Amino acid sequence: MSTNKLNLTKADYAGRPSTLCKGCGHDSITNAIIQAYFELGVNPTQVIKLSGIGCSSKTPTYFMEKGHGFNSVHGRMPSVATGANVANYRLPAIGVSGDGDTGSIGIGQYLHVARRNVDMVYIIENNGTYGLTKGQFSATADLGSPAKRGTPNPFPCIDCCAVAIDAGATFVARSFSGDRKQLISLIKAAYSHRGLAVIDVISPCVTFNNHEGSTKSYDWVKEHDLPLQELQYVPEKEEIEIDMKEGDVRTIELHDGSHLTLRKLGKEHDPSDRASALKLIHDGVQTKELVTGLLYFNPEMPDHNTILNLSPTPLTQLGEKDLNPGPEVIKKLNASMK
Amino acid sequence: MDKIVNDFSIRVATVNGTGSQSSNNILFKTLFRMGIGACGKNMFPSNIQGLPTWFQIRVSPEGYQALRENDDIAILMNAQTAHQDIESMRAGTTILYNSDVIKFEDKDIKDGMFMYALPVETLSRKISNPKLMRLLKNLFYVGAVAVLYGLDLETLEGVIRDTFKSKQKAIDANLEALHIGIDYAKENFEKKDSYWFEKANCSENKIIMEGNSAAALGALYGGCTVLAWYPITPSSSLAEALIAYAKKYRVDANGKMNFADVQAEDELSSAGMVLGAGWAGARSMTTTSGPGISLMSEFIGLAYYAEIPSVFIDVQRVGPSTGLPTRTQQCDIMLCATASHGDTKHILLLPSNIQECVDLAAESFNLAERFQTPVFVITDLDLGMNNWVADDIQYKAPKYDRGKVLSKDDLDKNSDWGRYLDKDGDGICYRTLPGTNHPKAAYFTRGSGHDEYARYSESPHAYTRNVDRLNRKFQTARKAVPKPILRGEASAKFGVIAYGTTDHAMQETLDRLQDKNVKYLRLLSYPFGQEVHDFVKSCDRVVVVEQNRDAQMRQLLELDIRGQQDKMHSILYYGGFSISPDFIERELKEKFLN
Known part of the structure; x- marks a missing residue:
């Protein structure tokens, strides 16, 4: 059996069996997460997995059972992740959310976790519908997209990537649950980024949103998917293998020194260009093309803990000596309040 | 008439945003330094400038820290409220008023009232820096009070110097204004009433402090390392005080912070951050008031059910809804005791004074970690935002009781560990912290039904066992919380x-x-x-x-x-x-x- 650099097998990254509907896109994402963390050689006991409420938010039980998980309340995963991250930044955080959890009830916390640039991987399993309550529209359902009972959605869609870029997220990507290769590369790159790394993964709901006319069905996505780049993730100090002509290749250095290589597939896109990333998303709405790949990337912004100027010792590991200012301080304070 | 010494009440009516707070604090501190048993309370509007505000000072030989219902001296500087104010004063009291903006008729003045007219606007033209006129004219009444009631001038000037520390220009300007008031009172006022201040010794081993600062100090000594909060009166100054303390006393050798302060986007988020940090193993807290507790209730229920240590300091104000945001009440007792849907009950700590704000805020972190549950420290606007004359704060060496936490080595020895398994029969289970490098350390924290091993469960038996155990834990807490x-x-x-x-x-x-x-x-x-x-x-x-x-x-x-x-x-x-x-x-x- 193949092992990674920690001598762990892929089974060491598994979770409990999924209880989602058979064929759910979310299970493909779970598998991609397992593969990516296995390949990266992350110690699964150090990972913290966070989620809100909904079908997507159940999935952290399905991967990396050796890591602590926290299934919190609806739309509030970002705040719980922020708290855990300031408390102990050494634990790599992965959050899994859905389109209702992020785009509707949780839109406020989503924008603010982006604004703070909290160091975590934030995966949105986006199917444009409320699965667990049986098929209501979510805020990411496209305008005109019919629900299962046939009523067209009268409201425009909130694009989770566009709002994240606007709010200050520093790594924003979109993928499709069926594109395993791209998804694994993006998850690995997101892990290596220091700051908020959002991957909005279109993940069709087989039960409530996979019918003709829905813009988040398997058939629709397969027809309209427009990959931005082919991504190849290369960990630090390993040789970069790319069989491409110069000029076609763009290599991006990530915070941990590893590199992300993008192969352009026809469309010219510079992920450091915020305006063109937004234009690409908005144009996709008009042309009905699903633009996938790394849309925006800014490695220059400090992450939340850097902004807070936190000490290198995680706050959870401080001892009495660090915590107790001692009796002299009280004496001085008393003297200053006379 | 017999002298009434150090045993009467003064009400100062001003307009907020005019520098009156500074004058009132100078007056209050002068009394304190003269050793007079003083109590001062601010009654202010939810506004920054232009609305009426009152400051009440009571002096008593016992140093009582509660106000009386009636005042003996009214200092009326606000034309808006002057007629109501004089109406509420009894016969035989003293009225010092801004005669340039307030006109009383004979019918307003009760029998035997002593009237002192202070032409504040006219006098303010004597201030050499006209830009500061508006902010300094409140010192005139301080000067008048000094003359009429016998404030010690040396002490008073010392307080002004200390208030503005090294800002010599501010000191000079304030002293100038003070003396304009003093000179006018000396020349024009004849002492008629019988109230007098005299030096006493009520301030020995005493300090002046706000409850919010004291609770912040308690949180610091209690080992709080994460503060997530959203501004709300009357709790904001608690968060700000804690941040200020942390910047002084929680900095490592390289200037890095051993403390995280996150001003959240709302109260929901601040509660979520507190839970995330508590779950990860930091001592974390938020501070808020009633409306914030309402918003945090969802997370409070999660903390109760998933058993996450967390501290909530509620500085109560008048509800319901927005209520009276700058007034005091004890109206969140039931809210905090049972916050959240479902069967929940929480530990409440109820400080009365400055030392208890320190002690109970510190102790709240021990209780939260011992009982793995939300703990509420409930104060109010009166305690939190008023200046209290209190005993010197006593240093009590803090004990950091982290509760039942299993390390990697403990897990090696422990064959049957379940996150919600009641091994000791006291309802308190053993937890592990995220990042514990052991294959058995992890468990899944959730607000949905779970069994003793933290597995998802909808079993009526597992559910009942679990909530009954939570009840048992609460019974254990009865013996551990501070005694009456x-x-x-x-x-x-x-x-x-x-x-x-x-x-x-x-x-x-x-x-x-x-x-x-x-x-x-x-x-x-x-x-x-x-x-x-x-x-x-x-x-x-x-x-x-x-x-x-x-x-x-x-x-x-x-x-x-x-x-x-x-x-x-x-x-x-x-x-x-x-x-x-x-x-x-x-x-x-x-x-x-x-």
Whole structure:
């Protein structure tokens, strides 16, 4: 059996069996997460997995059972992740959310976790519908997209990537649950980024949103998917293998020194260009093309803990000596309040 | 007329945003430094500039920290409220007023009122820096008070110097304004009333401090490392004080912070951050007021059910809804005791004074970690935002009790570990912290149904076992929370119960009722320990005195101590100012001690 650099097998990254509907896109994402963390050689006991409420938010039980998980309340995963991250930044955080959890009830916390640039991987399993309550529209359902009972959605869609870029997220990507290769590369790159790394993964709901006319069905996505780049993730100090002509290749250095290589597939896109990333998303709405790949990337912004100027010792590991200012301080304070 | 020395009340009516707070604090601190037993309370609007504000100073030889109902001297600088203010003053009191903007007619002035007219606007033209005129003119009444009632000038000037520290220009400008007031009063006022300040020794080993600063200090010493908060009156100054302390006392050798302060986007988020940090193993807290607790209730339920240590400091203000945001009440008792949907109950800590703000804020982190649950420290606007004259803060070496946490080595020895397995029979289970490098360390934290091994479960048996265990944990907490304090003879049959800031008025009331056989139990916490049960049972009648309409603590007592309802009574004040001993004394005499 193949092992990674920690001598762990892929089974060491598994979770409990999924209880989602058979064929759910979310299970493909779970598998991609397992593969990516296995390949990266992350110690699964150090990972913290966070989620809100909904079908997507159940999935952290399905991967990396050796890591602590926290299934919190609806739309509030970002705040719980922020708290855990300031408390102990050494634990790599992965959050899994859905389109209702992020785009509707949780839109406020989503924008603010982006604004703070909290160091975590934030995966949105986006199917444009409320699965667990049986098929209501979510805020990411496209305008005109019919629900299962046939009523067209009268409201425009909130694009989770566009709002994240606007709010200050520093790594924003979109993928499709069926594109395993791209998804694994993006998850690995997101892990290596220091700051908020959002991957909005279109993940069709087989039960409530996979019918003709829905813009988040398997058939629709397969027809309209427009990959931005082919991504190849290369960990630090390993040789970069790319069989491409110069000029076609763009290599991006990530915070941990590893590199992300993008192969352009026809469309010219510079992920450091915020305006063109937004234009690409908005144009996709008009042309009905699903633009996938790394849309925006800014490695220059400090992450939340850097902004807070936190000490290198995680706050959870401080001892009495660090915590107790001692009796002299009280004496001085008393003297200053006379 | 006999002199009345150091035993009277002054009301200062001004307009907010005009520098009056600074003048009032100078006056208050001068009294403190003269050793006079002073109590000062600010009654301010939810506004930055232009609305009426009152500052009340009471002096007493005992140094009582509660206000009386009536004032003896009114300093009226605000034309908007002057007529109402004089209307509320009794015959024979003293009125010092800004005669440039306030005109009283004969009918306004009651028998024997002593009137001192201070032409503030006219005098303000004497201020050499016209830009500062508006902010400095409030010092005129300080100067007038100094002359009329005998403030020690050296002390007063010292306070002004200390207030503005090294800003010589500000010191000079303030001293100039002060002396304009002094000179005018000397030349024009003839002492007619009988009130006098005289140096005393009430301030020995005392400090002036706000409860919010004290609670912040307690949190610092209690080992808090994560503060997530959203600004709300009257709790914001607590967060700001804690941040200021952390910037001084939680910095490592390289200038990095051993403390995280996150100003969240709302109260929901601040509660979520507190839980995330508590789950990860940091001592984390938020500070808020009633409206914030309403918003945080969802997370409070999660913390209760998933058993996450977390501290919530609630500085109460007047509800419901926005209510009176700058007025005080004890109206969140029931809210905090049962915050969230479903069957929940929480540990409450109820400080009354500055030292207890320090002690209970510090202790809240131990209780939160020992019991792996939300703990509420409940103060109020009166305690939090007013300047209290209190005993010097005593340093009590903090103990950091992290509760039942299993390390990697513990896990090696422990063959059967379940996150929600009650091994010790006290309802408190063992937890592991995220990042514990052991294959058995991880568990899944969730707000949905779970069994002893933290597995998702909808089993009625697992659910019932779990919530019954949570109840058992709460029973264990009864013995661990701070005990109530008894005053009076244990054999007395008439008892009063109070908590929080009501204590100050209650203690003074009991001083006045020494001939009556009344015993008093002051609550410091919930759940109620055996002492509270015994107290209630030992009385023929119990009166619970509190500052809310619905007798919230009494309801909680009645729920907890079954079969005693018939003997339980209430005295309730909920107008938004702090409760006075005059009110309690009158109510007790009229309704219970006649």
